[in-house]
Amino acid sequence: MKLNITKPLVVFDLETTGLDIVKDRVIQISYIKVTPDGREERNNIFVNPQRVIPDEVVALTGITNEMVKEAKTFKEIAANLKDAFAGCDFAGFNSNFFDIPMLAEEFLRAGVDFDFSKVRLIDAHSIFCRMERRSLAAAYQFYCGRKMEDDFPPHRADNDTEATYRVLMAQLDKYNPETADDPEKVLHNDMDELAALSKSNDNVDFAGRIVWKDMVDANGKPLLDGEGNPRKQEAFNFGKYKGWYVTDVLRKDPGYYSWMLSSDFTNNTKQVLTRIRMREFMNKKG
CATH class of the missing domain: 3.30.420.10 (Ribonuclease H-like superfamily/Ribonuclease H)
Known part of the structure:
Protein backbone atom coordinates (compact mmCIF):
# COMPACT_ATOMS: atom_id res chain seq x y z
CA MET A 1 0.00 0.00 0.00
CA LYS A 199 -0.32 10.28 20.90
CA SER A 200 -0.84 8.74 24.33
CA ASN A 201 -0.43 11.64 26.75
CA ASP A 202 -1.08 15.34 27.24
CA ASN A 203 2.56 16.38 27.42
CA VAL A 204 3.49 19.83 26.16
CA ASP A 205 7.21 19.08 26.45
CA PHE A 206 8.62 15.66 25.66
CA ALA A 207 9.66 14.97 29.26
CA GLY A 208 6.15 15.60 30.60
CA ARG A 209 7.20 18.33 33.01
CA ILE A 210 4.53 20.57 31.45
CA VAL A 211 1.15 19.14 30.42
CA TRP A 212 -2.13 20.34 28.98
CA LYS A 213 -4.81 20.92 31.62
CA ASP A 214 -8.50 21.68 31.11
CA MET A 215 -9.43 25.29 31.78
CA VAL A 216 -12.31 26.13 34.14
CA ASP A 217 -14.17 29.29 35.08
CA ALA A 218 -14.42 30.84 38.56
CA ASN A 219 -17.09 28.29 39.49
CA GLY A 220 -15.03 25.32 38.36
CA LYS A 221 -17.10 24.80 35.21
CA PRO A 222 -15.13 23.61 32.15
CA LEU A 223 -14.50 26.23 29.48
CA LEU A 224 -15.24 25.08 25.93
CA ASP A 225 -13.97 26.24 22.56
CA GLY A 226 -16.14 27.10 19.57
CA GLU A 227 -16.54 23.42 18.69
CA GLY A 228 -17.58 22.39 22.19
CA ASN A 229 -14.25 20.81 23.13
CA PRO A 230 -12.54 21.57 26.46
CA ARG A 231 -10.13 24.48 26.30
CA LYS A 232 -6.67 23.58 27.61
CA GLN A 233 -3.75 25.50 29.06
CA GLU A 234 -0.20 24.53 29.99
CA ALA A 235 0.31 23.43 33.61
CA PHE A 236 3.27 22.15 35.62
CA ASN A 237 3.31 18.41 36.23
CA PHE A 238 5.90 18.24 39.02
CA GLY A 239 7.13 19.90 42.20
CA LYS A 240 5.49 22.42 44.46
CA TYR A 241 3.47 23.95 41.63
CA LYS A 242 2.16 20.68 40.21
CA GLY A 243 -1.30 21.30 38.76
CA TRP A 244 -0.79 25.07 38.55
CA TYR A 245 -1.11 26.81 35.20
CA VAL A 246 2.35 27.88 34.03
CA THR A 247 1.21 31.45 33.42
CA ASP A 248 -0.07 31.73 37.00
CA VAL A 249 3.27 30.54 38.38
CA LEU A 250 5.23 32.95 36.17
CA ARG A 251 3.17 35.82 37.57
CA LYS A 252 3.23 34.62 41.20
CA ASP A 253 6.86 33.46 41.36
CA PRO A 254 8.97 34.93 38.50
CA GLY A 255 12.12 33.40 39.97
CA TYR A 256 10.78 29.91 39.24
CA TYR A 257 11.52 30.47 35.56
CA SER A 258 15.17 31.32 36.27
CA TRP A 259 15.47 28.33 38.59
CA MET A 260 14.22 25.95 35.91
CA LEU A 261 16.57 27.37 33.29
CA SER A 262 19.56 26.86 35.58
CA SER A 263 18.51 23.37 36.73
CA ASP A 264 18.95 19.93 35.17
CA PHE A 265 15.83 19.93 32.98
CA THR A 266 15.92 18.99 29.30
CA ASN A 267 16.58 21.75 26.79
CA ASN A 268 13.20 21.00 25.27
CA THR A 269 11.44 21.67 28.61
CA LYS A 270 13.32 24.95 28.95
CA GLN A 271 12.45 25.86 25.36
CA VAL A 272 8.73 25.18 25.92
CA LEU A 273 8.77 27.22 29.14
CA THR A 274 10.52 30.11 27.41
CA ARG A 275 8.00 30.10 24.57
CA ILE A 276 5.13 30.30 27.07
CA ARG A 277 6.86 33.15 28.89
CA MET A 278 7.52 35.07 25.66
CA ARG A 279 3.94 34.52 24.48
CA GLU A 280 2.56 35.95 27.72
CA PHE A 281 4.98 38.88 27.51
CA MET A 282 3.86 39.70 23.95
CA ASN A 283 0.18 39.34 24.91
CA LYS A 284 0.67 41.72 27.79
CA LYS A 285 2.61 44.12 25.60
CA GLY A 286 -0.08 44.04 22.93
Missing part, protein backbone atom coordinates in the same frame (compact mmCIF):
# COMPACT_ATOMS: atom_id res chain seq x y z
CA LYS A 2 1.23 3.47 -0.89
CA LEU A 3 1.24 5.99 1.96
CA ASN A 4 -1.49 8.61 1.64
CA ILE A 5 0.61 11.69 2.43
CA THR A 6 0.45 15.32 1.38
CA LYS A 7 3.95 16.17 2.62
CA PRO A 8 7.10 14.09 3.14
CA LEU A 9 7.25 11.52 5.94
CA VAL A 10 10.58 10.74 7.66
CA VAL A 11 10.67 7.20 9.09
CA PHE A 12 13.69 7.11 11.39
CA ASP A 13 15.54 5.43 14.22
CA LEU A 14 18.43 6.40 16.53
CA GLU A 15 21.15 4.49 18.31
CA THR A 16 22.61 6.30 21.32
CA THR A 17 25.20 5.99 24.08
CA GLY A 18 22.37 5.34 26.55
CA LEU A 19 18.79 6.16 27.48
CA ASP A 20 19.32 9.44 29.37
CA ILE A 21 18.00 12.21 27.10
CA VAL A 22 19.98 14.89 28.94
CA LYS A 23 23.33 13.11 29.29
CA ASP A 24 23.54 10.61 26.42
CA ARG A 25 24.24 11.29 22.74
CA VAL A 26 23.31 9.93 19.30
CA ILE A 27 25.80 7.58 17.62
CA GLN A 28 23.71 6.63 14.58
CA ILE A 29 20.71 8.12 12.82
CA SER A 30 19.01 6.35 9.95
CA TYR A 31 15.98 7.54 8.04
CA ILE A 32 13.78 6.90 5.04
CA LYS A 33 12.22 10.05 3.60
CA VAL A 34 9.05 9.18 1.69
CA THR A 35 7.59 11.87 -0.58
CA PRO A 36 3.94 12.23 -1.68
CA ASP A 37 4.79 10.89 -5.13
CA GLY A 38 6.14 7.67 -3.57
CA ARG A 39 9.87 8.32 -3.89
CA GLU A 40 12.02 6.96 -1.06
CA GLU A 41 15.31 8.55 0.01
CA ARG A 42 17.43 6.53 2.45
CA ASN A 43 20.23 7.86 4.60
CA ASN A 44 22.34 6.23 7.31
CA ILE A 45 24.70 8.40 9.35
CA PHE A 46 27.17 7.50 12.08
CA VAL A 47 27.72 10.29 14.58
CA ASN A 48 30.71 11.02 16.80
CA PRO A 49 29.21 11.40 20.31
CA GLN A 50 32.44 12.99 21.63
CA ARG A 51 32.49 10.47 24.44
CA VAL A 52 33.24 6.79 24.91
CA ILE A 53 30.47 4.42 23.87
CA PRO A 54 29.76 2.12 26.85
CA ASP A 55 30.72 -1.53 26.41
CA GLU A 56 27.11 -2.66 26.84
CA VAL A 57 26.02 -0.39 23.99
CA VAL A 58 28.83 -1.70 21.76
CA ALA A 59 27.72 -5.25 22.55
CA LEU A 60 24.08 -4.40 21.85
CA THR A 61 24.50 -2.40 18.62
CA GLY A 62 27.82 -3.54 17.22
CA ILE A 63 28.78 0.13 16.85
CA THR A 64 32.30 0.63 18.19
CA ASN A 65 34.24 3.73 19.15
CA GLU A 66 36.49 3.10 16.15
CA MET A 67 33.47 3.22 13.81
CA VAL A 68 32.45 6.72 14.93
CA LYS A 69 35.92 8.16 15.58
CA GLU A 70 36.14 9.92 12.20
CA ALA A 71 32.40 10.65 11.94
CA LYS A 72 31.02 14.17 12.20
CA THR A 73 29.48 15.35 15.45
CA PHE A 74 25.76 16.01 15.62
CA LYS A 75 26.47 19.75 15.68
CA GLU A 76 28.29 19.39 12.36
CA ILE A 77 25.35 17.63 10.68
CA ALA A 78 22.48 19.44 12.43
CA ALA A 79 21.97 22.15 9.80
CA ASN A 80 21.84 19.60 6.96
CA LEU A 81 19.40 17.44 8.92
CA LYS A 82 17.18 20.44 9.56
CA ASP A 83 17.10 21.17 5.83
CA ALA A 84 16.39 17.51 5.02
CA PHE A 85 13.58 17.33 7.60
CA ALA A 86 11.99 20.71 6.84
CA GLY A 87 8.27 20.39 6.12
CA CYS A 88 8.19 16.68 7.03
CA ASP A 89 6.15 14.57 9.41
CA PHE A 90 7.96 11.88 11.43
CA ALA A 91 7.39 8.19 12.09
CA GLY A 92 9.28 5.68 14.20
CA PHE A 93 8.91 2.81 16.63
CA ASN A 94 8.53 4.05 20.22
CA SER A 95 9.78 7.33 18.74
CA ASN A 96 7.39 9.63 20.62
CA PHE A 97 8.85 8.42 23.93
CA PHE A 98 12.55 8.34 23.10
CA ASP A 99 13.78 9.06 19.56
CA ILE A 100 11.89 12.34 19.04
CA PRO A 101 12.82 13.74 22.50
CA MET A 102 16.45 12.71 21.98
CA LEU A 103 16.56 14.21 18.48
CA ALA A 104 15.01 17.43 19.77
CA GLU A 105 17.66 17.62 22.51
CA GLU A 106 20.48 17.07 20.03
CA PHE A 107 19.15 19.84 17.78
CA LEU A 108 18.92 22.23 20.72
CA ARG A 109 22.41 21.34 21.97
CA ALA A 110 23.65 22.13 18.46
CA GLY A 111 21.90 25.51 18.55
CA VAL A 112 19.35 24.50 15.90
CA ASP A 113 15.71 25.27 16.66
CA PHE A 114 13.69 22.53 14.96
CA ASP A 115 10.08 22.92 16.09
CA PHE A 116 8.55 19.46 16.47
CA SER A 117 5.30 21.02 17.73
CA LYS A 118 4.45 21.92 14.13
CA VAL A 119 4.70 18.38 12.70
CA ARG A 120 2.71 15.17 13.02
CA LEU A 121 4.47 12.45 15.01
CA ILE A 122 3.45 8.91 14.08
CA ASP A 123 4.57 6.08 16.36
CA ALA A 124 4.15 2.58 14.93
CA HIS A 125 4.74 1.19 18.44
CA SER A 126 1.81 3.14 19.89
CA ILE A 127 -0.41 2.02 17.02
CA PHE A 128 0.77 -1.56 17.49
CA CYS A 129 0.14 -1.47 21.26
CA ARG A 130 -3.39 -0.18 20.70
CA MET A 131 -4.06 -2.85 18.11
CA GLU A 132 -2.05 -5.84 19.32
CA ARG A 133 0.18 -4.81 22.29
CA ARG A 134 3.71 -6.19 21.56
CA SER A 135 7.43 -5.24 20.66
CA LEU A 136 9.15 -4.40 17.32
CA ALA A 137 10.30 -8.00 16.77
CA ALA A 138 6.82 -9.30 17.60
CA ALA A 139 5.26 -6.60 15.45
CA TYR A 140 7.48 -7.60 12.53
CA GLN A 141 6.54 -11.25 12.83
CA PHE A 142 2.85 -10.45 13.34
CA TYR A 143 2.48 -7.98 10.47
CA CYS A 144 5.17 -9.14 8.05
CA GLY A 145 4.90 -12.88 8.66
CA ARG A 146 8.63 -13.39 9.24
CA LYS A 147 11.00 -13.39 12.18
CA MET A 148 12.90 -10.12 12.34
CA GLU A 149 16.18 -11.87 13.19
CA ASP A 150 15.93 -13.81 9.92
CA ASP A 151 15.87 -10.58 7.93
CA PHE A 152 17.96 -8.14 9.99
CA PRO A 153 20.76 -8.14 12.58
CA PRO A 154 19.14 -6.61 15.70
CA HIS A 155 19.74 -3.27 17.38
CA ARG A 156 21.07 -1.24 14.46
CA ALA A 157 19.28 1.95 13.49
CA ASP A 158 19.32 1.22 9.75
CA ASN A 159 17.88 -2.27 10.24
CA ASP A 160 15.30 -1.11 12.79
CA THR A 161 14.30 1.72 10.44
CA GLU A 162 13.69 -0.71 7.56
CA ALA A 163 11.71 -3.01 9.89
CA THR A 164 9.64 -0.10 11.23
CA TYR A 165 8.82 1.08 7.71
CA ARG A 166 7.68 -2.42 6.71
CA VAL A 167 5.58 -2.73 9.91
CA LEU A 168 3.87 0.62 9.30
CA MET A 169 3.03 -0.30 5.69
CA ALA A 170 1.77 -3.73 6.81
CA GLN A 171 -0.38 -2.12 9.52
CA LEU A 172 -2.09 0.00 6.89
CA ASP A 173 -2.69 -3.10 4.78
CA LYS A 174 -4.01 -5.22 7.64
CA TYR A 175 -6.39 -2.59 9.00
CA ASN A 176 -7.49 -1.24 5.62
CA PRO A 177 -11.18 -0.27 6.02
CA GLU A 178 -12.01 -1.99 2.73
CA THR A 179 -10.52 -5.35 3.71
CA ALA A 180 -10.30 -5.46 7.54
CA ASP A 181 -11.80 -8.56 9.15
CA ASP A 182 -12.61 -6.77 12.41
CA PRO A 183 -14.68 -3.56 12.03
CA GLU A 184 -13.33 -2.39 15.40
CA LYS A 185 -9.77 -2.58 14.10
CA VAL A 186 -9.76 -0.14 11.22
CA LEU A 187 -6.88 2.16 10.32
CA HIS A 188 -7.28 4.81 7.65
CA ASN A 189 -4.32 5.77 5.47
CA ASP A 190 -4.36 9.29 6.89
CA MET A 191 -1.45 11.01 8.66
CA ASP A 192 -3.72 12.96 11.03
CA GLU A 193 -5.37 9.75 12.24
CA LEU A 194 -2.03 7.94 12.58
CA ALA A 195 -0.58 10.83 14.58
CA ALA A 196 -3.65 10.90 16.84
CA LEU A 197 -3.35 7.15 17.48
CA SER A 198 0.34 7.63 18.28
Whole structure:
Protein backbone atom coordinates (compact mmCIF):
# COMPACT_ATOMS: atom_id res chain seq x y z
CA MET A 1 0.00 0.00 0.00
CA LYS A 2 1.23 3.47 -0.89
CA LEU A 3 1.24 5.99 1.96
CA ASN A 4 -1.49 8.61 1.64
CA ILE A 5 0.61 11.69 2.43
CA THR A 6 0.45 15.32 1.38
CA LYS A 7 3.95 16.17 2.62
CA PRO A 8 7.10 14.09 3.14
CA LEU A 9 7.25 11.52 5.94
CA VAL A 10 10.58 10.74 7.66
CA VAL A 11 10.67 7.20 9.09
CA PHE A 12 13.69 7.11 11.39
CA ASP A 13 15.54 5.43 14.22
CA LEU A 14 18.43 6.40 16.53
CA GLU A 15 21.15 4.49 18.31
CA THR A 16 22.61 6.30 21.32
CA THR A 17 25.20 5.99 24.08
CA GLY A 18 22.37 5.34 26.55
CA LEU A 19 18.79 6.16 27.48
CA ASP A 20 19.32 9.44 29.37
CA ILE A 21 18.00 12.21 27.10
CA VAL A 22 19.98 14.89 28.94
CA LYS A 23 23.33 13.11 29.29
CA ASP A 24 23.54 10.61 26.42
CA ARG A 25 24.24 11.29 22.74
CA VAL A 26 23.31 9.93 19.30
CA ILE A 27 25.80 7.58 17.62
CA GLN A 28 23.71 6.63 14.58
CA ILE A 29 20.71 8.12 12.82
CA SER A 30 19.01 6.35 9.95
CA TYR A 31 15.98 7.54 8.04
CA ILE A 32 13.78 6.90 5.04
CA LYS A 33 12.22 10.05 3.60
CA VAL A 34 9.05 9.18 1.69
CA THR A 35 7.59 11.87 -0.58
CA PRO A 36 3.94 12.23 -1.68
CA ASP A 37 4.79 10.89 -5.13
CA GLY A 38 6.14 7.67 -3.57
CA ARG A 39 9.87 8.32 -3.89
CA GLU A 40 12.02 6.96 -1.06
CA GLU A 41 15.31 8.55 0.01
CA ARG A 42 17.43 6.53 2.45
CA ASN A 43 20.23 7.86 4.60
CA ASN A 44 22.34 6.23 7.31
CA ILE A 45 24.70 8.40 9.35
CA PHE A 46 27.17 7.50 12.08
CA VAL A 47 27.72 10.29 14.58
CA ASN A 48 30.71 11.02 16.80
CA PRO A 49 29.21 11.40 20.31
CA GLN A 50 32.44 12.99 21.63
CA ARG A 51 32.49 10.47 24.44
CA VAL A 52 33.24 6.79 24.91
CA ILE A 53 30.47 4.42 23.87
CA PRO A 54 29.76 2.12 26.85
CA ASP A 55 30.72 -1.53 26.41
CA GLU A 56 27.11 -2.66 26.84
CA VAL A 57 26.02 -0.39 23.99
CA VAL A 58 28.83 -1.70 21.76
CA ALA A 59 27.72 -5.25 22.55
CA LEU A 60 24.08 -4.40 21.85
CA THR A 61 24.50 -2.40 18.62
CA GLY A 62 27.82 -3.54 17.22
CA ILE A 63 28.78 0.13 16.85
CA THR A 64 32.30 0.63 18.19
CA ASN A 65 34.24 3.73 19.15
CA GLU A 66 36.49 3.10 16.15
CA MET A 67 33.47 3.22 13.81
CA VAL A 68 32.45 6.72 14.93
CA LYS A 69 35.92 8.16 15.58
CA GLU A 70 36.14 9.92 12.20
CA ALA A 71 32.40 10.65 11.94
CA LYS A 72 31.02 14.17 12.20
CA THR A 73 29.48 15.35 15.45
CA PHE A 74 25.76 16.01 15.62
CA LYS A 75 26.47 19.75 15.68
CA GLU A 76 28.29 19.39 12.36
CA ILE A 77 25.35 17.63 10.68
CA ALA A 78 22.48 19.44 12.43
CA ALA A 79 21.97 22.15 9.80
CA ASN A 80 21.84 19.60 6.96
CA LEU A 81 19.40 17.44 8.92
CA LYS A 82 17.18 20.44 9.56
CA ASP A 83 17.10 21.17 5.83
CA ALA A 84 16.39 17.51 5.02
CA PHE A 85 13.58 17.33 7.60
CA ALA A 86 11.99 20.71 6.84
CA GLY A 87 8.27 20.39 6.12
CA CYS A 88 8.19 16.68 7.03
CA ASP A 89 6.15 14.57 9.41
CA PHE A 90 7.96 11.88 11.43
CA ALA A 91 7.39 8.19 12.09
CA GLY A 92 9.28 5.68 14.20
CA PHE A 93 8.91 2.81 16.63
CA ASN A 94 8.53 4.05 20.22
CA SER A 95 9.78 7.33 18.74
CA ASN A 96 7.39 9.63 20.62
CA PHE A 97 8.85 8.42 23.93
CA PHE A 98 12.55 8.34 23.10
CA ASP A 99 13.78 9.06 19.56
CA ILE A 100 11.89 12.34 19.04
CA PRO A 101 12.82 13.74 22.50
CA MET A 102 16.45 12.71 21.98
CA LEU A 103 16.56 14.21 18.48
CA ALA A 104 15.01 17.43 19.77
CA GLU A 105 17.66 17.62 22.51
CA GLU A 106 20.48 17.07 20.03
CA PHE A 107 19.15 19.84 17.78
CA LEU A 108 18.92 22.23 20.72
CA ARG A 109 22.41 21.34 21.97
CA ALA A 110 23.65 22.13 18.46
CA GLY A 111 21.90 25.51 18.55
CA VAL A 112 19.35 24.50 15.90
CA ASP A 113 15.71 25.27 16.66
CA PHE A 114 13.69 22.53 14.96
CA ASP A 115 10.08 22.92 16.09
CA PHE A 116 8.55 19.46 16.47
CA SER A 117 5.30 21.02 17.73
CA LYS A 118 4.45 21.92 14.13
CA VAL A 119 4.70 18.38 12.70
CA ARG A 120 2.71 15.17 13.02
CA LEU A 121 4.47 12.45 15.01
CA ILE A 122 3.45 8.91 14.08
CA ASP A 123 4.57 6.08 16.36
CA ALA A 124 4.15 2.58 14.93
CA HIS A 125 4.74 1.19 18.44
CA SER A 126 1.81 3.14 19.89
CA ILE A 127 -0.41 2.02 17.02
CA PHE A 128 0.77 -1.56 17.49
CA CYS A 129 0.14 -1.47 21.26
CA ARG A 130 -3.39 -0.18 20.70
CA MET A 131 -4.06 -2.85 18.11
CA GLU A 132 -2.05 -5.84 19.32
CA ARG A 133 0.18 -4.81 22.29
CA ARG A 134 3.71 -6.19 21.56
CA SER A 135 7.43 -5.24 20.66
CA LEU A 136 9.15 -4.40 17.32
CA ALA A 137 10.30 -8.00 16.77
CA ALA A 138 6.82 -9.30 17.60
CA ALA A 139 5.26 -6.60 15.45
CA TYR A 140 7.48 -7.60 12.53
CA GLN A 141 6.54 -11.25 12.83
CA PHE A 142 2.85 -10.45 13.34
CA TYR A 143 2.48 -7.98 10.47
CA CYS A 144 5.17 -9.14 8.05
CA GLY A 145 4.90 -12.88 8.66
CA ARG A 146 8.63 -13.39 9.24
CA LYS A 147 11.00 -13.39 12.18
CA MET A 148 12.90 -10.12 12.34
CA GLU A 149 16.18 -11.87 13.19
CA ASP A 150 15.93 -13.81 9.92
CA ASP A 151 15.87 -10.58 7.93
CA PHE A 152 17.96 -8.14 9.99
CA PRO A 153 20.76 -8.14 12.58
CA PRO A 154 19.14 -6.61 15.70
CA HIS A 155 19.74 -3.27 17.38
CA ARG A 156 21.07 -1.24 14.46
CA ALA A 157 19.28 1.95 13.49
CA ASP A 158 19.32 1.22 9.75
CA ASN A 159 17.88 -2.27 10.24
CA ASP A 160 15.30 -1.11 12.79
CA THR A 161 14.30 1.72 10.44
CA GLU A 162 13.69 -0.71 7.56
CA ALA A 163 11.71 -3.01 9.89
CA THR A 164 9.64 -0.10 11.23
CA TYR A 165 8.82 1.08 7.71
CA ARG A 166 7.68 -2.42 6.71
CA VAL A 167 5.58 -2.73 9.91
CA LEU A 168 3.87 0.62 9.30
CA MET A 169 3.03 -0.30 5.69
CA ALA A 170 1.77 -3.73 6.81
CA GLN A 171 -0.38 -2.12 9.52
CA LEU A 172 -2.09 0.00 6.89
CA ASP A 173 -2.69 -3.10 4.78
CA LYS A 174 -4.01 -5.22 7.64
CA TYR A 175 -6.39 -2.59 9.00
CA ASN A 176 -7.49 -1.24 5.62
CA PRO A 177 -11.18 -0.27 6.02
CA GLU A 178 -12.01 -1.99 2.73
CA THR A 179 -10.52 -5.35 3.71
CA ALA A 180 -10.30 -5.46 7.54
CA ASP A 181 -11.80 -8.56 9.15
CA ASP A 182 -12.61 -6.77 12.41
CA PRO A 183 -14.68 -3.56 12.03
CA GLU A 184 -13.33 -2.39 15.40
CA LYS A 185 -9.77 -2.58 14.10
CA VAL A 186 -9.76 -0.14 11.22
CA LEU A 187 -6.88 2.16 10.32
CA HIS A 188 -7.28 4.81 7.65
CA ASN A 189 -4.32 5.77 5.47
CA ASP A 190 -4.36 9.29 6.89
CA MET A 191 -1.45 11.01 8.66
CA ASP A 192 -3.72 12.96 11.03
CA GLU A 193 -5.37 9.75 12.24
CA LEU A 194 -2.03 7.94 12.58
CA ALA A 195 -0.58 10.83 14.58
CA ALA A 196 -3.65 10.90 16.84
CA LEU A 197 -3.35 7.15 17.48
CA SER A 198 0.34 7.63 18.28
CA LYS A 199 -0.32 10.28 20.90
CA SER A 200 -0.84 8.74 24.33
CA ASN A 201 -0.43 11.64 26.75
CA ASP A 202 -1.08 15.34 27.24
CA ASN A 203 2.56 16.38 27.42
CA VAL A 204 3.49 19.83 26.16
CA ASP A 205 7.21 19.08 26.45
CA PHE A 206 8.62 15.66 25.66
CA ALA A 207 9.66 14.97 29.26
CA GLY A 208 6.15 15.60 30.60
CA ARG A 209 7.20 18.33 33.01
CA ILE A 210 4.53 20.57 31.45
CA VAL A 211 1.15 19.14 30.42
CA TRP A 212 -2.13 20.34 28.98
CA LYS A 213 -4.81 20.92 31.62
CA ASP A 214 -8.50 21.68 31.11
CA MET A 215 -9.43 25.29 31.78
CA VAL A 216 -12.31 26.13 34.14
CA ASP A 217 -14.17 29.29 35.08
CA ALA A 218 -14.42 30.84 38.56
CA ASN A 219 -17.09 28.29 39.49
CA GLY A 220 -15.03 25.32 38.36
CA LYS A 221 -17.10 24.80 35.21
CA PRO A 222 -15.13 23.61 32.15
CA LEU A 223 -14.50 26.23 29.48
CA LEU A 224 -15.24 25.08 25.93
CA ASP A 225 -13.97 26.24 22.56
CA GLY A 226 -16.14 27.10 19.57
CA GLU A 227 -16.54 23.42 18.69
CA GLY A 228 -17.58 22.39 22.19
CA ASN A 229 -14.25 20.81 23.13
CA PRO A 230 -12.54 21.57 26.46
CA ARG A 231 -10.13 24.48 26.30
CA LYS A 232 -6.67 23.58 27.61
CA GLN A 233 -3.75 25.50 29.06
CA GLU A 234 -0.20 24.53 29.99
CA ALA A 235 0.31 23.43 33.61
CA PHE A 236 3.27 22.15 35.62
CA ASN A 237 3.31 18.41 36.23
CA PHE A 238 5.90 18.24 39.02
CA GLY A 239 7.13 19.90 42.20
CA LYS A 240 5.49 22.42 44.46
CA TYR A 241 3.47 23.95 41.63
CA LYS A 242 2.16 20.68 40.21
CA GLY A 243 -1.30 21.30 38.76
CA TRP A 244 -0.79 25.07 38.55
CA TYR A 245 -1.11 26.81 35.20
CA VAL A 246 2.35 27.88 34.03
CA THR A 247 1.21 31.45 33.42
CA ASP A 248 -0.07 31.73 37.00
CA VAL A 249 3.27 30.54 38.38
CA LEU A 250 5.23 32.95 36.17
CA ARG A 251 3.17 35.82 37.57
CA LYS A 252 3.23 34.62 41.20
CA ASP A 253 6.86 33.46 41.36
CA PRO A 254 8.97 34.93 38.50
CA GLY A 255 12.12 33.40 39.97
CA TYR A 256 10.78 29.91 39.24
CA TYR A 257 11.52 30.47 35.56
CA SER A 258 15.17 31.32 36.27
CA TRP A 259 15.47 28.33 38.59
CA MET A 260 14.22 25.95 35.91
CA LEU A 261 16.57 27.37 33.29
CA SER A 262 19.56 26.86 35.58
CA SER A 263 18.51 23.37 36.73
CA ASP A 264 18.95 19.93 35.17
CA PHE A 265 15.83 19.93 32.98
CA THR A 266 15.92 18.99 29.30
CA ASN A 267 16.58 21.75 26.79
CA ASN A 268 13.20 21.00 25.27
CA THR A 269 11.44 21.67 28.61
CA LYS A 270 13.32 24.95 28.95
CA GLN A 271 12.45 25.86 25.36
CA VAL A 272 8.73 25.18 25.92
CA LEU A 273 8.77 27.22 29.14
CA THR A 274 10.52 30.11 27.41
CA ARG A 275 8.00 30.10 24.57
CA ILE A 276 5.13 30.30 27.07
CA ARG A 277 6.86 33.15 28.89
CA MET A 278 7.52 35.07 25.66
CA ARG A 279 3.94 34.52 24.48
CA GLU A 280 2.56 35.95 27.72
CA PHE A 281 4.98 38.88 27.51
CA MET A 282 3.86 39.70 23.95
CA ASN A 283 0.18 39.34 24.91
CA LYS A 284 0.67 41.72 27.79
CA LYS A 285 2.61 44.12 25.60
CA GLY A 286 -0.08 44.04 22.93
